[in-house]
Amino acid sequence: MSKRITINLTTALTQRDVEFPFEVEFDISSDLLPYPQSKVVGKAKFSGWYVYLDPEVDVFGTIYLTISGLCDKCGEDVVESFEINFDQTFYKQAEEPDDYLYSCSRLYPYDAMQEEVMLSLPTSLLCNSHKDLDD
């Protein structure tokens, strides 16, 4: 489990159903992007909330990131910003093998956020003219 992002639940665990705002900037490795010769510009950002639902914790909000790379069709430079919805339940004890967990009063959402980014990005990066053709 990657601890690049930490949510301290100490207060939340005493206040069920209260939504606490949470914002963080974090790095996403360019190696993880599905596009050749692409990279994440600057840092990714998460802006959202976490809430204790006793015993699970929900983290939800939006992940913002900008990717620069080459158009899949013509090779032109492309810089595109993405807003990805994130809504993940973290369990105290796993019910399914893939469940994300938190332990004690710490929750590490990085792996789940990275996974959501990978699942949400379009399969290819396209410049504006080729994007219009696809629509």
Ligand SMILES: [Zn+2]
């Ligand atoms: Zn193109």
